[in-house]
Amino acid sequence: MIEQPDHIKSIPAYKPGRSSVDGWDGPIYKLSSNENPYPPLPSVVEAVTRAAGHMQRYPNMSAPEFRSALADRLGVAADDIALGGGSVESAAQIVRAFAGHGDEVIYAWRSFEAYPLLVKTAGATAVQVPLTPTEHHDLLAMLAAITPRTRVIFICTPNNPTGTVVDHEELRAFLREVPSRILVVVDEAYTHFVNDPTAVRGIEIFREFDNVVVLHTFSKAYGLAGLRLGYTIARSDVREGLAKTAMPFAVTDVAAAAGVASLAAETELQERVDLLISERDRVAGELALLGWNVPPSQANFFWLALGDQADAVQEHLLSHGIIARPFSGDGIRISIGEPEANDAVLAALRSFR
Ligand SMILES: Cc1ncc(COP(=O)(O)O)c(C=O)c1O
Incomplete structure (x- = not known):
C-alpha cells in the first residue's frame, strides 16, 4: 500500500459534473459544467x-x-x-x-x-x-x-x-x-x-x-x-x-x-454569447417571478440558493433529465444551455413543490 502524504490525504478529488441519468429515457440536458452548448464552428x-x-x-x-x-x-x-x-x-x-x-x-x-x-x-x-x-x-x-x-x-x-x-x-x-x-x-x-x-x-x-x-x-x-x-x-x-x-x-x-x-470568428461566436446572455436573463427573470432565490448572474449559469432543499431539487431535476451541479446543503448551479434545455429547466422547477 503506497501512502499519500498527509497534506494530500485530506483533499477530496476534483469531481467533474456528471453526464448521465439512470432510469430516464427522455432527452437529457447536461447543464453541470458551464460549457457552451453549441458545437464548434x-x-x-x-x-x-x-x-x-x-x-x-x-x-x-x-x-x-x-x-x-x-x-x-x-x-x-x-x-x-x-x-x-x-x-x-x-x-x-x-x-x-x-x-x-x-x-x-x-x-x-x-x-x-x-x-x-x-x-x-x-x-x-x-x-x-x-x-x-x-x-x-x-x-x-x-x-x-x-x-x-x-x-x-x-x-x-x-x-x-x-x-x-x-x-x-x-x-x-x-x-x-x-x-x-x-x-x-x-x-x-x-x-x-x-x-x-x-x-x-x-x-x-x-x-x-x-x-x-x-x-x-x-x-x-x-x-x-x-x-x-x-x-x-x-x-x-x-x-x-x-x-x-x-x-x-x-x-x-x-x-x-x-x-x-x-x-x-469572434463575430459569429459573439452571437452565441449574446443568445446565452439573453437566455440567462430570461430564465433568471422567470424563476424570480416563481419565487426562487436566484442571485443576479453575470455568467453562463445561475445559482439556486436552496440550503437544505438542495438535494430534493437535485433529485427532481434528475427525474426530468436535467443534470445540474448540486452542492448538498447549500444550492444548485445550473448552466444555461440551448433554449429547449432552459425551457426544460423552467418546466421542471415550475413543477417542484
Ligand atoms: C472560475 C473558474 N475559473 C477557471 C475555470 C477553469 O476553466 P478551464 O480550465 O476550462 O479554462 C473554471 C471552470 O469551470 C471556472 O469556473
Whole structure:
C-alpha cells in the first residue's frame, strides 16, 4: 500500500459534473459544467484538423501566432500572456509558483471548486472567506483575513457557482489596501458573459496595479472546453515564476490553432454569447417571478440558493433529465444551455413543490 502524504490525504478529488441519468429515457440536458452548448464552428474544426496533421511533433510552447492574435484582441503585449492547459492549469501554475508550505491563499467561499485543491496540493493553507448573504465577495472580510503569511488572493468574478460579480470601483478600493507583496488573481473565466457596466474590468485592473494578474479561458464563451486553452495576463516578475511551474507542452498546437481560428470568428461566436446572455436573463427573470432565490448572474449559469432543499431539487431535476451541479446543503448551479434545455429547466422547477 503506497501512502499519500498527509497534506494530500485530506483533499477530496476534483469531481467533474456528471453526464448521465439512470432510469430516464427522455432527452437529457447536461447543464453541470458551464460549457457552451453549441458545437464548434466549421472554421475552428478546419483549423484543428489542419493542426492535427503534425501532431507527431511536440507543440511550440510559445505559440507565437496565437499569443500575438490574442494580444491584439486584448490590447496587451504578447509578452504579457502566459498560456495554460485551460485556466485551471494557469491557476495551478500561479499557486505552485507563489505559495508553498506555511503560506496562506485567500479566496471567497463558496467559489470555484478547484481553488482548495490547488492550494492544498501546493502544501499551502486555504483561507476561505464566506460570501455575503447576497452571495457576493465580502471584500472587507477578505482584507481582514490578510496576515503576514498571505501570498495569493483569488477574486472570482463572475463567481462560480453564484454568478455574482465584484464591483470595479470596490475592487480598486480593496487593491489599494492590499500589500503590494501579495499577488491578486482576478479569475475572469466568465467575463464574456458580463453586461453589467459596474462589474470588474480585469485588464484595466491589471494595468493599474502591479501585483494583479488576470485569468481568462477559451473553455466557456469560445466553446473550447475539450481542447484546454487558458492564459494568465501577467507582468514579467510573475511570468518568470509561471515559466517554472507550467506543465511542459500542456497547450497543444491543436488548441493554439483553435484559439487563432476562434479569435478570427469572434463575430459569429459573439452571437452565441449574446443568445446565452439573453437566455440567462430570461430564465433568471422567470424563476424570480416563481419565487426562487436566484442571485443576479453575470455568467453562463445561475445559482439556486436552496440550503437544505438542495438535494430534493437535485433529485427532481434528475427525474426530468436535467443534470445540474448540486452542492448538498447549500444550492444548485445550473448552466444555461440551448433554449429547449432552459425551457426544460423552467418546466421542471415550475413543477417542484
Ligand atoms: C472560475 C473558474 N475559473 C477557471 C475555470 C477553469 O476553466 P478551464 O480550465 O476550462 O479554462 C473554471 C471552470 O469551470 C471556472 O469556473
